[in-house]
Amino acid sequence: MRGPSGPRTQARWPFLLAVVMLAVAAVLSSAPRGSGATVYDARDAALRREITKVFADSRVTASTAKVGAVVRDGSTRSRIYLRGADTPLAPASTQKTFTAAAALGRLGAGYRWATDVYAAAPVGAGGVVSGRLYLRGSGDPTLLERDLTSLASALRSQGVTRVTGDVVADASAFDDVRYNPYWSTSYASSYYAAQVSALTLSPNTDYDAGTVIVTATPGASTAVLPHLTVTPASAASHVRLVNRSRTSAAGSATTIAVSRTAGTNTITVSGQVPVRAAATRKWVTVNDPALMAGRALRARLGAAGIRVDGTVVRGTTPKARTLLARHSSMTLAQLLVPFLKLSNNSHAEAITKTLGARSGQPGSWASGTAALRAYAVAIGIPTTGLRLVDGSGLARANRLTPNQLALLLDKVQRATWWSTFRAALPVAGVDPVRWQGGTLASRMRGTAAAGNLRAKNGSLTGVTSLAGYVSGADGRRYVFVMMSNYSGTSPRPVEDRLGVLLARWRMTNR
Known part of the structure; x- marks a missing residue:
């Protein structure tokens, strides 16, 4: 039904339209974003310009690099910066954030095996x-x-x-x-690509399941071969050590290496350890x-x-x-600390297959990664471009978009277990390396990001990524993601520059 259209009503229309437009702009600037058109808060223009300068680095703009990034306000969820946000990229170990979140969401922090x-x-x-x-x-x-x-x-x-x-x-x-078909066979001896089994042993409290530690102790002279032992001690009945190492002259370099013959438990030890040097330890995977x-x-x-x-x-x-x-x-909450701090692949794969086993069938990578995908759908993350073939990110066939990763990090902040998730993330520039700083202990030292930025990093040849949280100088929390697939110079230093910029930033006119 049409209302009055006299002169007084007509005069009010520009004013009313302006009010409506301002209200819509306010809603759009603070509402959660989907994958539609980008609307930015004008108050972030200065920060956006500074981030743009960071990403003008030649390691990012090179034709040999594909770099995606997202920066969001951790509270209002507003978008601050996007670059290739919907481009599927190999995530490397930042994928572990998906695995950890799905485990907490589906198994619960108190889950035990x-x-x-x-x-x-x-x-x-x-x-x-x-x-x-x-x-x-x-x-x-x-x-x-x-x-x-x-x-x-x-x-x-x-x-x-x-x-x-x-x-x-x-x-x-x-x-x-037990060995993911998407992993390179060249990884098979390496501790980070151990066979995944429902029954497995770890050699020590780093919990690298499916491996043993070979210790080479130098002989009393160069005429005596190094003495080899294995941890756990009971593994001596499972593996066969072939000693091709030697005791070298005092002061020479230690070059001990270990490798396992495919399909067997024959472990060959080569290289040298100097007289009077400390014993050297090497991790190697086992078969079965x-x-x-x-x-x-x-x-x-x-x-x-x-x-x-x-x-x-x-x-x-x-x-x-x-x-x-x-x-x-130990509980899942306790396991998350070595899992995320040390970026432990065996933990990721055990969790993934455990999630798959909830279907009532033996846990597999197919059912486990289907569970990871289902978790993404359940919490409202679009899955276009998403491809997961393992739980750790070790496989180069995995694909995530920066937006998907940023959405995950944003959404888990509102879960009851978020404090557990956050506490398990590596922390920039903080010692001791293993249980606080983790894989970020040596990065961003002496900057505003040190002791502040909590994130998961990822690294493969040609892949580097960093995704997590950092608070600005005014206490504003940011969710950020940077993912790079490249064939030239690594853009990793730019990740640190982004983290430090956000940690130092103070927003004006809030």
């Missing part, structure tokens, strides 16, 4: 387990040899004295594809981690005074069974 010891029937007279003893893993990437010692002690305290059958290593909670864990349990049973008549085999636990002992892992 169980490693169980079963028998087919209750312990018999005289403490005899008739038949096989089953060691069943559920994906714990933090299981240590000492945890198996505790399981053996628990059995001994129940009066177990003998096992008449084999020790069965049960890794059936995950599928049998579940079998190594089973052999370790058998050794610990023997040390506890429990005789095992059989050997160690792989298999599955029968449905009719008796639980004899259980080890529970």
Whole structure:
């Protein structure tokens, strides 16, 4: 129904239109953004100009580089700067933020992995387990040899004295594809690309599951070969060390290297370690981690005074069974610290396959990455261009857009577990390296970003990325992402320049 149109009404129209336009502009400047047209807050114009100057760096503008970036206000969610924000790029380890967030959202901060010891029937007279003893893993990437010692002690305290059958290593909670088909085969010996198994051991509290540490101690003279040992000690029955190293003259360089022959547990140690030098340690992956864990349990049973008549085999636990002992892992919240601070790939893949196992089938990369994608959809992240084939970002086939990563970082700030997520991120310029600063401990030292910027970095040959949070000089929190795929000079220094700029920025006219 049309209203009055007399002179008084007509005179009010310009005023009313101006009011409406101002109101719409205010809503657009503060509302959460989708993937439509970009609307910026005019108060950020000066900061946007400074960021533009940072990205004028030749390492960013080179034709051999694809660089995407997003900067957002961490509270109002307004966009401050965009560059190639919807371009799918290989993320490297910044992808771990997706894996960590999905784990907290789907499993919960208090989630623990169980490693169980079963028998087919209750312990018999005289403490005899008739038949096989089953060691069943559920994906714990933090299981240590000492945890198996505790399981053996628990059995001994129940009066177990003998096992008449084999020790069965049960890794059936995950599928049998232990090495991701998208990973380069050249990685196979490297600690960062260990085989992923539902039953696996870590050699120490860095929790590099599926690896052993080879220690080379120099001989008393150059005529004596270095002495080699392996950690955990029980792994000595699982691997075969080939010593091609030598003791070199005092003062010479240490050049010890280790490699594992594909499909075997033959580990070759080469290079040199000088007389009177400190022992050197090298991490190397193992083949069939579940079998190594089973052999370790058998050794610990023997040390506890429990005789095992059989050997160690792989298999599955029968449905009719008796639980004899259980080890529970640290919580997921606790695991996030070594996972994100140290950028631990084995943790990412164990989490991914665990998420996949929630479907009721053995955890796999297919089901696990489908769960990661489903989590993105559930929290409202557009998935155009998204491709995940592992949980760690090690595979070069992964693709994320800067916008997708920024949206994730923005949305998790409003989750109940955000403080846990934030605390686990590496911190720029802070020691000690491993448990506070993590992989960013040596970056942005002595700047406004040191002790302030919390982010996940990523690095592969031709890939560098940084994504996280930083507070400006006025306390304003920023969400930022920078992702680069390049074939020339690395744009990584520009990541630091961006972080420092945001940390020093003070917004005026707020």
